[in-house]
Amino acid sequence: LTEDDPAAIIGIDENHAVPNLMGEGADLARQDAIEARQNARNACQVQYESEHEMNIDSNSNSTITTMIVIDGIIMRPRHCAFEDCDQKLENEVNGVFCTEHRILHGHLCHIADCDNYKEPNTKTCIEHDNRWCSHLIRFGCQSLLGIRRILRRTNNERLDWLPPVNHQVAPAHNNPPAANIHHNKRENYFVALRYYCVETICAPCGIVKAWTKFTKSEGPVQILDFLNKVYPTEESRPSYICIDKACVVLQAALLNGVWEVWSHTSRLIVDSYHYINHRTTDYICRKWCNPAPLNGSAPNLVVVEYDINGRPHYKRAFNTQACEQLNAWLGGYQSILNRMTVANFDWTIHALLFIHTQKVIQHQLNKASNNPEEEEEEEDIPDNQIM
Numbered sequence: 001l002t003e004d005d006p007a008a009i010i011g012i013d014e015n016h017a018v019p020n021l022m023g024e025g026a027d028l029a030r031q032d033a034i035e036a037r038q039n040a041r042n043a044c045q046v047q048y049e050s051e052h053e054m055n056i057d058s059n060s061n062s063t064i065t066t067m068i069v070i071d072g073i074i075m076r077p078r079h080c081a082f083e084d085c086d087q088k089l090e091n092e093v094n095g096v097f098c099t100e101h102r103i104l105h106g107h108l109c110h111i112a113d114c115d116n117y118k119e120p121n122t123k124t125c126i127e128h129d130n131r132w133c134s135h136l137i138r139f140g141c142q143s144l145l146g147i148r149r150i151l152r153r154t155n156n157e158r159l160d161w162l163p164p165v166n167h168q169v170a171p172a173h174n175n176p177p178a179a180n181i182h183h184n185k186r187e188n189y190f191v192a193l194r195y196y197c198v199e200t201i202c203a204p205c206g207i208v209k210a211w212t213k214f215t216k217s218e219g220p221v222q223i224l225d226f227l228n229k230v231y232p233t234e235e236s237r238p239s240y241i242c243i244d245k246a247c248v249v250l251q252a253a254l255l256n257g258v259w260e261v262w263s264h265t266s267r268l269i270v271d272s273y274h275y276i277n278h279r280t281t282d283y284i285c286r287k288w289c290n291p292a293p294l295n296g297s298a299p300n301l302v303v304v305e306y307d308i309n310g311r312p313h314y315k316r317a318f319n320t321q322a323c324e325q326l327n328a329w330l331g332g333y334q335s336i337l338n339r340m341t342v343a344n345f346d347w348t349i350h351a352l353l354f355i356h357t358q359k360v361i362q363h364q365l366n367k368a369s370n371n372p373e374e375e376e377e378e379e380d381i382p383d384n385q386i387m
Contacts, residue, residue, distance in 0.1 A: 007286045007287075008293065008294035009272060009275060010292040010294050010314050010315065011272070012272075013294055018279075019279070021279070022280055024283065028287075065239045065300040066239050066240070067203070067204050067239060067240040067241070067242060068201050068203060068209060068238045068241055068242065069203070069204060069271065069320060069321075069323045070223065070226075070241065070242065070243045071200065071202075071243070071271075071326075072196075072197035072200070072214065073200075073327040074196070075197060075198040075213075075338065075345075077195055077213075077345040078092075078192040078193065078194050079098075079194070079195060080096070080098040080193065081097060081191065081192045082097060082098070082101040082189065083112075083185065085098060085101060086213075087099075087101075088343060089342070092341045095192070096189050096190065096191060109123075109125040109127075110123040110188055111128045111131060111188050111189075112186050112189065114128060116128075123190060131188065132190070135190050193215075195213045195215055196214045196216055196217055197213070197214050198211060198212075198214075198330075198349060199211065199213070199218065199222075200326060202322040202323050204242075204318040204320070204322050205319070205360060205364060206322050206326065206356070206357075206360040207357050207360050207361065208356060208357050210226075211350075211353060212226055223243065223245075223249050224249065224258055227262075237262070237265040239267065239300070240266065240269055240300075240318070241269070242269050242270070242271050242291065243269075243270065244273075244274045246269055246270045246285070246289045247268075247282055247284045247285035247289050250284060250289070268288070269290065269291045269301075270289040270290075271324070272291050272320050273321065273324075275290060275291055291316065291320050294314075300317065301317050302316065302317055303317045326356060329356065
């Protein structure tokens with residue numbers, strides 16, 4: 001075990017070689033592997049004198065290793081159309097502003113940076129009336145099916161006479177922190193904006209610890225701000241923070257100076273699914289974000305388990321897919337939640353997460369009581385009764 005590549009992950013690489021890192025940092029990755037194997041050989045005798053199969057930290061008996069998992073799911077209720085405002089709409093039917101910005105700008109032309117008064121029964125001044133008419137022609141009398149058809153044709157055909165489509169592309173997993181989404185300034189306030197996603201923090205068992213809404217993107221800066229609000233003190237912070245883009249968040253934390261605070265208590269790791277795909281292209285992810293190293297460098301992330309024949313094998317100590325599993329369940333309510341007001345959305349999401357947490361706790365209690373029959377007979381709440 002200790003002679004394996006430090007980039008190897010338990011549950012995947014026991015019986016085959018680890019894929020090499022391609023591109024920038026490949027030489028560093030090879031050097032790390034050589035040094036790790038040499039250190040393992042030097043410490044091999046000491047490690048295997050223990051009764052356990054894997055070396056355990058000297059402080060493992062006095063401290064508890066904890067982990068949280070963070071991920072987001074696209075949920076898009078509407079909020080105020082004004083720049084950098086995420087307050088709820090004053091008029092949820094056809095309004096575009098919150099109460100404050102309706103008072104300040106509701107009587108003005110809805111074209112950005114235009115201070116003229118708007119005309120009656122329209123949202124623009126006389127100067128920009130053609131912009132409002134164009135908007136009504138494009139979006140005023142279209143069904144949902146028609147909009148989908150137009151978007152599909154626009155994406156596929158790219159005809160010269162079709163209007164250009166400006167999509168906001170979410171940052172890729174391997175983009176550096178500086179390559180966050182560039183949000184162009186809005187040209188008009190004809191329609192309300194929508195939130196980007198709901199971000200949740202879960203324990204590996206599935207219990208939801210916290211949640212929030214992100215307005216524009218699921219970027220590393222937003223994630224770090226969320227963590228600072230939920231865990232303001234060192235005593236409250238977990239040992240490991242699992243994020244699907246942990247390597248990107250780590251780079252942002254280093255650049256912003258936030259890592260000087262968090263490095264005393266926590267370590268960022270990538271969930272197992274994203275790590276397998278990303279370790280061949282990103283050196284930082286490969287070196288620092290392995291969720292269950294096969295070489296024993298992070299023994300708190302690995303446990304020894306025995307099969308039915310009594311043979312020991314190594315297993316990941318934590319479920320890094322907890323948020324993905326939660327999101328798969330929440331996704332069934334996505335179309336309903338997207339049509340709610342912000343207040344109703346917040347209440348419903350909170351209620352759904354509470355129900356999910358209660359079911360997880362009950363499952364854990366049944367499992368701890370070693371009563372599989374009781375667990376099998378547990379009645380699930382029908383989806384049509386949750387709402």
